[in-house]
Amino acid sequence: MITERVKELLSEIEGSQARNKEELEAFRLRYISKKGVITDLFDNLKTIAQEERRAVGQELNTLKNLAQTRFQEFTALLENADDTGSTDLIDLTLPVVPNLNGSIHPLTIVRQKIIEIFERMGFNVSYGPEIETDWYNFSALNFADNHPAREMQDTFFISKSKGEVKDDVLLRTHTSNVQVRLMERQKPPIRSIMPGRVFRNEAISARAHCVFHQVEGLYVDKNVSFKDLKDTLYHFAKEMFGKESKIRLRPSYFPFTEPSAEIDVTCFICKGKGCNICKYSGWVEIAGSGMVDPNVLENCGIDSEEYTGFAFGMGIERITMLRYGINDLRLFTENDVRFLRQFEGA
Numbered sequence: 001m002i003t004e005r006v007k008e009l010l011s012e013i014e015g016s017q018a019r020n021k022e023e024l025e026a027f028r029l030r031y032i033s034k035k036g037v038i039t040d041l042f043d044n045l046k047t048i049a050q051e052e053r054r055a056v057g058q059e060l061n062t063l064k065n066l067a068q069t070r071f072q073e074f075t076a077l078l079e080n081a082d083d084t085g086s087t088d089l090i091d092l093t094l095p096v097v098p099n100l101n102g103s104i105h106p107l108t109i110v111r112q113k114i115i116e117i118f119e120r121m122g123f124n125v126s127y128g129p130e131i132e133t134d135w136y137n138f139s140a141l142n143f144a145d146n147h148p149a150r151e152m153q154d155t156f157f158i159s160k161s162k163g164e165v166k167d168d169v170l171l172r173t174h175t176s177n178v179q180v181r182l183m184e185r186q187k188p189p190i191r192s193i194m195p196g197r198v199f200r201n202e203a204i205s206a207r208a209h210c211v212f213h214q215v216e217g218l219y220v221d222k223n224v225s226f227k228d229l230k231d232t233l234y235h236f237a238k239e240m241f242g243k244e245s246k247i248r249l250r251p252s253y254f255p256f257t258e259p260s261a262e263i264d265v266t267c268f269i270c271k272g273k274g275c276n277i278c279k280y281s282g283w284v285e286i287a288g289s290g291m292v293d294p295n296v297l298e299n300c301g302i303d304s305e306e307y308t309g310f311a312f313g314m315g316i317e318r319i320t321m322l323r324y325g326i327n328d329l330r331l332f333t334e335n336d337v338r339f340l341r342q343f344e345g346a
């Protein structure tokens with residue numbers, strides 16, 4: 001029966017596919033072309049009784065239309081296929097793949113903030129080498145030849161000079177080397193900060209690392225006083241840790257400054273009330289500082305009768321840990337995304 005055949009072909013076409021050009025051509029030959037099955041059926045129409053011919057003709061037209069629609073669909077799909085031949089359409093209802101932005105490293109955030117604050121006070125930014133001679137790291141800074149900081153336990157030496165100690169090559173232990181280089185090549189007034197990486201031979205733990213970051217500052221001009229140092233750091237503390245912050249200076253010792261002072265700031269976690277971050281003292285230490293020792297000025301070719309200066313140095317890790325309540329130094333270098341992502345948008 002011709003209608004049985006039509007039904008068969010209808011479901012055959014419904015279930016057919018054309019995943020590539022060959023399959024599309026096979027479909028065309030079988031259902032569309034003059035030699036195809038549907039044309040055959042139209043030819044057979046003559047043999048059918050007059051009364052039924054009209055109804056069967058309509059069925060055949062439905063079949064022919066279906067074949068043509070499917071053929072157009074397949075052609076369109078194949079035209080849109082990608083290089084792999086895949087004809088999968090894009091599903092616009094799928095949830096988007098989140099666009100993961102990187103975050104700025106907390107040490108970078110804090111370094112930038114420190115730089116901004118000092119730039120507003122008229123300091124510029126200077127950089128210097130991480131591999132340095134003893135002269136720039138120690139000797140010019142008034143360290144005695146037998147000063148313990150030179151010992152292997154503190155300093156990574158690259159090569160020991162056969163001649164004078166000042167020619168030893170080492171990894172800088174502080175960014176003070178940049179102060180010396182700056183004073184050597186620039187006449188006062190000098191007002192600069194020096195951010196950078198420093199190296200000390202320490203075992204890595206939650207509280208110590210062999211690589212860390214400092215920002216040092218130097219101001220040399222006529223009549224620079226201890227009051228200028230105090231005011232500058234007081235202003236810095238208020239900008240960095242909040243308007244209510246106070247600072248406290250404790251006498252200290254550095255070979256390159258005289259007098260020297262350690263700078264404490266009111267604990268910004270407990271606001272001075274006492275907590276485990278400040279060990280219940282209400283104060284946290286943030287920097288070393290002092291008036292540049294006249295010997296240092298002279299070592300760098302600056303007349304210490306005419307000029308005075310102050311210098312300070314702070315650890316970026318320490319300030320970052322205090323600011324964000326981070327209790328393990330190793331988190332800064334482990335690159336654990338669960339840690340780093342917490343600073344997105346910070």
Ligand code: PHE
Nearest residue numbers: 174176288289290311312313
């Ligand atoms: N260079 C000192 C250090 O690394 C810090 C410091 C800088 C102290 C300038 C006083 C003045 O510990």
